[in-house]
Amino acid sequence: MLKQLFLAAAAALSLAGCTPEPASKWQLVWEDDFDGAAVDTASWSKIPRKHPEWARKMSDNPLCYDLRDGNLILRAIETPEGTDTVEYITGGLYTKGKRAFHGGRIEVRARLHGAKGAWPAIWLLPFEEEKYPWPTGGEIDIMEHLNYDTIAYQTVHSYYTNNLGRKQDPPQGSTAPILPEDYNVYGVEMYPDSVVFFINGRRTFMYPRIADGPEEQFPFDRPYYLLVDMQLGGRWVGAIDPQDVPVEMEVDWVRYYRERE
Template identity: 30%
Template sequence: MRFLFVIITAFILTSCTDKDGYELVWSDEFDYKGLPDSTKWSYDTEGNAWAWGNSELQHYTAHRHENAHVDNGILSITAHAEDGYNQPYTSARLITKEKGDWLYGKVEVRAKIPAGTGLWPAIWMLPTDWEYGSWPLSGEIDIMEHVGYSPDSVFFTIHTEAYNHTKGTEKSKAVCLPDAKAHFHIYGIEWTANKCTFFLDHEKVFQYKKQTNASSSEWPFDRRFHLILNLAVGGTWGGKHGVDESVFPGTMEIDYVRVYQKK
C-alpha cells in the first residue's frame, strides 16, 4: 500500500509540474523517522558565538533529536528554554548548502509556524558562494518570516546591498494570515533571471523585478542559493517586544520541501 502511495504521489507531482515547464529536482517528503536526512540537510551552528548578528538568544544544536526530528511525516524544529548552553534557549537551523543549491527555480514549503512572542521562524535562502561579498552584497531571499509579537502576519522579503533592513530599504510584503499557527500553509517562490515572485498557498502575494541594467547592488540573484529552515528566539526583530517564557517549547512543523526547475 505504501509503495502504491509513493507511485501515485510521484505521478501527481510530475503531472502537475509538466504544465508550466517545471520538473521536481529535489525534495524531502519526511517519509521517515529520526534525525533529518543527512544527505539533504546539514546543521548550521557557526554563528552561535556572535548571536548570528541579530542579538538572537538561541543556541543552535546539531544532531539533537530535541531540536530537530522527523516523525509521522513531519519535520519538527523545536526551541526549548534550557540551561547548559551559551544562550538560554536551544533550537535548530537546517541548511541544504552543498546538498541542494540552485540557480533559479520554484521552491514550495508546506509548514505550520509556532505562536508566541519572541519566536522568529523562517524559511529562506542565502547565497552558497558569496561571490559579490558578505551580507547583504550577495543577497538574501526570505520565502517566509514570522515574528511572534505580530501574530496575524507573515512576511516575504528580499535583501540586497541597495535594499536591506539596515537601511530601512528592504523590499518586503506583509500578508495577513490569522490561522498561520493553527494550519499548514504553502510558502513558495518562483525565481527567474529577472524576477522573484512570492506565493502563499499558490496565490501570488509579492514580486521583486530586476530593473534594466541593474547591478549586483540591486540584483545579486544570478548565483546559486541554498535553503534554510530555522526557528530563532529573540533578536533585534523577533525579540523586539521581549520573550514570553510560557511559549516553550515552540515548534515549527514542515510537511514537505519541494524544489522545481525548468526542464
C-alpha cells in the same frame, strides 16, 4: 464530466486563494517529505551557532529536532540545566555545501505555532557564501513569522537595499496573510529578472531587476542554499515569554521545481 471536475477544482482553489498552474510549466526535480527514520544528511546539516542575532541560540541538541508523522519538527526550548551557556536553544537545518538552487521554484509546506518571541524562517543565502559575503550576494526571505501574527513577511536583502538604503526603489518586501496554526505553503520563483513570492499558491509580491540599474540592485541570479529554522528572540521579534516555550515549527515537505524545457 472531466471538464466539470476540473472547473470545480479550479473554483475550490480560487476560493482558497490559489490558482492552478499549467500542468506543463514545472517539473519536480527534488523533494524531501521527511517520511524516513532520520533526516537526509546528504541534503541537510544542522545550522551551527553563529554571531548574527538569528543564529545565537542555534544548537545541535537532539531535543530541538524530531521526525513525527511525516513532519520535520524544529523546536525552541529552554536549555536543559548544565547543557549550554544560553538560556534557550533552537533547531534549524540548511543545505549549505550540499544542495544548491539556481532559478526555478521552491515550495515549503509548514505549520507555525505562535509564541511571544518566536521567529521561524524559511530563506535562501548564496551557495558561494565565502565569495559573496552578506549582503553582496543577496538574501531571499521566503517566509518570516513573528510572535502570534496572522501575516508572514517576504523580503529580499542586498548591498543595494542594506548598505545603500534603497528599500523602496523598488520595494524590497511585503506581507501577506496566512492561516494561523494551520499548514501554509510558502513559495518563491527565481528568474534572471525577478524574484516572485507566493503563499498557498497565490502570488503575493515581486521584486524586479531594474532595467539598466546598478549591478548590486539584483544579485539574485545565482545558486543559493536553503535554510529552515526555528528562531527565538531578538530586536525585531521582541522579548521571549517563558510561558510560551517550548514552541515548534512543523515542516511537512520541501519541493524544488525547474521549468520544463
